[in-house]
Amino acid sequence: MQIDWLTVAAQIVNFLVLVWLLQRFLYRPITDAMARREERIESRLSEAKAAREEVEAEASRLREQQRALEDSREEVLGEARQEAAALRDRLEDDIREEMEARRATWQDHLQDEREAFAAQLQERAGRQVIEIVGRVLEDYVGSDLASQLAGTFADRLAGLEAEDRDKLKQAAAHAEGPARVQSSVALKTASRSQITRAIHETVAPEIEVEYAEDADLLVGVRLTIGEQTVDWSATRFLNRLETTLDEVIEGSGRHRPRPAPATD
Structure with a gap:
């Protein structure tokens, strides 16, 4: 059986071209896509880890705040009782001052009424004088x-x-x-x-x-x-x-x- 070397050479060339094409258009894109996917996965894992650490830190801070609130609850209640007592005293003082002011205003009003009545009498007397003078001049x-x-x-x-x-x-x-x-x-x-x-x-x-x-x-x-x-x-x-x-x-x-x- 005689070997056709030209055909063999053509077959080898075709195989090499096929391998190059597979490497260029199939294998490399697949490997690149897999690499990018792995990078995204790593990035998401890193973000998830950072988020978990942040959540754990926030939870720890909230626990600390809760412990601080529980520790200061009695102190806050004591201050609230003191403020309530001070407010009650201040309201009592305000009511007392308002009553005094109303009594003084009532007395001022009575004085104004008396003075207004006297001024009205003076004005009426003055108007009558002017009217009498006018009538005399008309005559x-x-x-x-x-x-x-x-x-x-x-x-x-x-x-x-x-x-x-x-x-x-x-x-x-x-x-x-x-x-x-x-x-x-x-x-x-x-x-x-x-x-x-x-x-x-x-x-x-x-x-x-x-x-x-x-x-x-x-x-x-x-x-x-x-x-x-x-x-x-x-x-x-x-x-x-x-x-x-x-x-x-x-x-x-x-x-x-x-x-x-x-x-x-």
Whole structure:
């Protein structure tokens, strides 16, 4: 039997190629996968070991804490009893102080009521005085008084302070309407001419002046130019008297002494 060496050589080459292919694409990937698996297993075992040690350490710490709590339980209960006793004493003191404060407040309230009643009587008396003065002045308002009002107004207008006069002049320079003069009684032609002449000489020589009556004015005259107003009347002085009376009553109520709190 004759051996075909070419075929044998081809068979050997094919075998070697097969072995190389198996080594390259089958055996090595399998060994690599097994190695990686072993590494993961080792890593998980290490993590499990570390976790177990951590759990054992935590359990030991909790046991220590439990022993410490049991040892200090009596001490904690003693402190709680002391705090409860201190709280009871403090609440009793607070209740006692609150009762004292309420009693002092009640006494202050009674004092305030008495002083408020006295202040109300003073205020009512003052209001009646102002009302009586107003009625007396109304009774004396007449036609003879109208001419005197015009003369008094002209004198007061001429005697205005420089600052007030400047304000009226500025208002007249920017006013879109006439100057308005209101009086408590109807003014005659001569009185109106006197007032108009005083306004032209003191404030603005060309401004128009119109006249009207105002029942709220009591023995007086009011001049309005734009947003500026000046007036001389008994109403003005009565209002000032009323304001002063209010301030006196308010001040007496604010500054009256408080009674000292009662003590046992």
